[in-house]
Amino acid sequence: MTVSEEKYFLGVDVGSISTNLALIDDSKELIESVYIRTEGKPVDSVQNGIKILREKLGEDLDVTGAGATGSARKLTGVLIGADIVKNEITAHALASLHYDPDVQTVIEIGGQDSKIIIIRNCIVVDFAMNTVCAAGTGSFLDMQANRLDIPIENFGELALQSDNAVSIAGRCTVFAESDMIHKQQLGHPTHDIIKGLCEALARNYMSNVGKGKEIRSPIMFQGGVAANIGMREAFESFLQKEVIVPEHYDVMGAIGSAILAQEDFAKHPKQSNFKSWDISEMDFNTSGFECDGCSNICEIVEIRRNDILIARWGSRCRKWDVID
Amino acid sequence: MPLSFPYVGTFTYVFESIARGMKRDDVIVPNEPTYRTKQLGSQVSSEFVCTPFKMLLGSIIEVLEQGAYEIVATVFVDYCRLGYYSPLYKIILEDLGYEFDLINLDWFDKVDFFRSFKKLACNVNAIQAFQAFRVGWIKNRYIDLIDKLLYSYGAVEIEKGTAYNVAHKLYRTVVETDGMKNVRMLPEIIQKTFDDQVEIDKELNPLKVGIVGELYAVVEPAINLDIMRRLNDIGVVAFTPITFTRWIDLGQRMNPFKKWHYKSCIKHAKPYVRYPLGGKTRESLGSVVEFKEQGWDGVIHLYPFTCMPEIISRSILPQVSREHDMPVLSLVLDEHTGEAGIQTRLEAFVDLLERKRNKGTGI
Numbered sequence: 001m002t003v004s005e006e007k008y009f010l011g012v013d014v015g016s017i018s019t020n021l022a023l024i025d026d027s028k029e030l031i032e033s034v035y036i037r038t039e040g041k042p043v044d045s046v047q048n049g050i051k052i053l054r055e056k057l058g059e060d061l062d063v064t065g066a067g068a069t070g071s072a073r074k075l076t077g078v079l080i081g082a083d084i085v086k087n088e089i090t091a092h093a094l095a096s097l098h099y100d101p102d103v104q105t106v107i108e109i110g111g112q113d114s115k116i117i118i119i120r121n122c123i124v125v126d127f128a129m130n131t132v133c134a135a136g137t138g139s140f141l142d143m144q145a146n147r148l149d150i151p152i153e154n155f156g157e158l159a160l161q162s163d164n165a166v167s168i169a170g171r172c173t174v175f176a177e178s179d180m181i182h183k184q185q186l187g188h189p190t191h192d193i194i195k196g197l198c199e200a201l202a203r204n205y206m207s208n209v210g211k212g213k214e215i216r217s218p219i220m221f222q223g224g225v226a227a228n229i230g231m232r233e234a235f236e237s238f239l240q241k242e243v244i245v246p247e248h249y250d251v252m253g254a255i256g257s258a259i260l261a262q263e264d265f266a267k268h269p270k271q272s273n274f275k276s277w278d279i280s281e282m283d284f285n286t287s288g289f290e291c292d293g294c295s296n297i298c299e300i301v302e303i304r305r306n307d308i309l310i311a312r313w314g315s316r317c318r319k320w321d322v323i324d
Numbered sequence: 325m326p327l328s329f330p331y332v333g334t335f336t337y338v339f340e341s342i343a344r345g346m347k348r349d350d351v352i353v354p355n356e357p358t359y360r361t362k363q364l365g366s367q368v369s370s371e372f373v374c375t376p377f378k379m380l381l382g383s384i385i386e387v388l389e390q391g392a393y394e395i396v397a398t399v400f401v402d403y404c405r406l407g408y409y410s411p412l413y414k415i416i417l418e419d420l421g422y423e424f425d426l427i428n429l430d431w432f433d434k435v436d437f438f439r440s441f442k443k444l445a446c447n448v449n450a451i452q453a454f455q456a457f458r459v460g461w462i463k464n465r466y467i468d469l470i471d472k473l474l475y476s477y478g479a480v481e482i483e484k485g486t487a488y489n490v491a492h493k494l495y496r497t498v499v500e501t502d503g504m505k506n507v508r509m510l511p512e513i514i515q516k517t518f519d520d521q522v523e524i525d526k527e528l529n530p531l532k533v534g535i536v537g538e539l540y541a542v543v544e545p546a547i548n549l550d551i552m553r554r555l556n557d558i559g560v561v562a563f564t565p566i567t568f569t570r571w572i573d574l575g576q577r578m579n580p581f582k583k584w585h586y587k588s589c590i591k592h593a594k595p596y597v598r599y600p601l602g603g604k605t606r607e608s609l610g611s612v613v614e615f616k617e618q619g620w621d622g623v624i625h626l627y628p629f630t631c632m633p634e635i636i637s638r639s640i641l642p643q644v645s646r647e648h649d650m651p652v653l654s655l656v657l658d659e660h661t662g663e664a665g666i667q668t669r670l671e672a673f674v675d676l677l678e679r680k681r682n683k684g685t686g687i
Contacts, residue, residue, distance in 0.1 A: 071664050071668070086671070086675070087667075087668045087669075087671040087675070088668065088672075089668065089669075089671075089672035089675070090671075090672055090675045114666075122678050123676075123680060123683070124672075124675070124676045124679060125608060125651070125676070125680070126642075126645075126651065126676075127672055127673075129668070130667070181388070210584065211639070211642075212639065212641075212643065213640030217354045225330065269610075284666040294354075294358060295357045295358040295359065295360040295361075296360075297359055298359075316550075319486070
């Protein structure tokens with residue numbers, strides 16, 4: 001590793017659909033980021049992400065602190081040796097505040113969940129996540145793009161071409177899909193249907209996640225779905241307010257996580273637990289078994305690095321939670 | 325005939341005590357609800373009935389499998405679907421072909437209540453039965469005390485898990501203590517055991533969170549994914565005012581000077597809801613104000629998916645929260661075991677509370 005004066009902080013956000021990595025310097029400026037798909041294999045994607053980031057940087061920078069976030073944060077934390085493992089809501093809020101200290105509302109739509117974060121005077125005062133329903137999240141849009149055979153990247157632009165959105169039920173994805181098929185069989189053009197879908201999802205988001213929340217400007221829209229200009233338009237027309245999509249909308253979670261690591265280091269400077277850039281070369285192995293100690297039948301997961309057991313979790317009674 | 329009852333959080337210990345006091349030595353103590361309990365219950369319930377219904381039914385099926393014949397059930401006075409549980413259980417279980425006798429303790433029908441009660445207390449006379457019940461409600465106070473201490477000491481203990489182990493030993497002590505004189509000694513013993521055996525970090529000033537919502541969702545760790553312990557694990561004191569004391573503790577109920585948390589909550593809820601809307605709607609709303617006045621940091625509101633009364637509170641809570649500047653987190657619970665989602669929300673909520681307390685001074 002090169003020893004330099006400059007301090008670098010790594011943030012890793014592993015979500016259901018995407019894995020993002022971000023490297024920031026001491027002044028919280030983004031140096032480099034990586035956005036790849038998780039494809040159901042978080043361990044591989046973390047290793048892959050680290051490898052790509054290393055190649056992009058071209059040299060092995062000294063990592064002073066590392067943070068992990070996202071739904072696989074616990075696993076990621078163990079894999080990379082994170083100094084701070086925090087939830088994605090805090091991470092997203094911090095990243096938004098870094099890019100716009102005045103931000104009052106953050107809309108974040110990811111693969112499996114959507115959140116709203118209400119910020120007043122630089123403090124998170126309220127937040128909500130979608131509860132029992134995943135309608136209106138990235139994976140549904142992904143699925144529909146697939147079904148209509150449109151690359152997800154072009155989804156938003158297509159929606160913008162329409163000026164006559166068809167009405168689609170946004171409450172439930174099953175109903176939304178049958179509505180879409182119905183409209184398509186009646187002969188409505190695809191872009192009208194897509195625009196209708198975007199509007200339905202924005203409507204559903206506001207009545208489900210944003211229920212009872214006071215939405216004030218500036219509003220920031222981030223997460224993978226923010227790439228979709230159609231969704232942004234839909235939010236703007238629903239709220240009658242301007243919606244800002246930050247430059248690094250897709251890696252905001254990772255940036256937030258890196259900022260957390262940086263803040264943590266600034267408060268308590270210590271040696272980082274970060275493994276090294278060789279994580280991609282290490283051999284990680286996860287295996288699982290069912291505990292038959294009681295009728296809960298907990299599924300226990302074991303994680304091994306180079307055949308050494310490094311973590312184990314999953315039991316309700318904590319019988320198996322032993323190793324760091 | 326073997327007697328049993330469905331498992332309801334730590335109230336199970338109280339029930340066990342009462343049955344023991346009535347000299348029923350054929351009591352089958354239900355096991356803690358597990359994944360299987362949920363499965364058993366939901367297989368035979370209607371799809372959109374609330375989760376407590378399914379889990380209690382699952383628990384009854386489990387004790388029936390273990391050979392129980394007399395099952396005690398009760399009708400709740402909270403005006404929600406819980407009130408129809410036992411008649412429905414009876415029909416469902418009869419259809420399934422189980423042989424049992426469902427003893428329904430329905431306080432509204434006094435004659436029937438005492439007739440059922442007599443059936444339970446077949447081994448003792450009326451005075452002894454009443455005495456057993458009285459010991460039961462007094463023990464309930466101490467079980468509540470253990471719960472309270474467990475979830476406060478648990479937040480600041482140095483070695484994680486000590487408070488939990490101490491509390492579980494104490495629950496047994498409470499159940500097994502006989503004689504009113506010994507029972508009266510219990511609170512001292514409980515406090516002392518916690519003080520002696522749980523090493524705590526006195527420097528800490530933990531966040532304090534009140535838990536309110538639907539009864540079963542609050543008292544049963546199996547449905548709320550052990551939320552109080554999760555909070556303790558991230559260093560937060562948790563407390564719930566929702567226990568069975570208000571119903572079974574006739575001693576405190578007859579005391580005109582007793583200050584009931586729920587009564588003052590109902591007063592606080594008046595500007596929002598003036599009539600009983602069933603369940604704990606008014607209490608959930610009012611406790612936001614109540615906890616705020618007592619200097620707590622936040623409130624977590626729990627309710628099972630498709631719980632009708634709490635859906636009302638859910639939609640009014642943001643307003644109460646805003647007007648009283650008190651953070652509230654509403655969580656819907658169902659059979660799912662996706663712990664990650666709950667954990668994320670809890671952690672984010674705790675971060676929020678922490679930043680609110682420190683007014684944005686760093687993490």
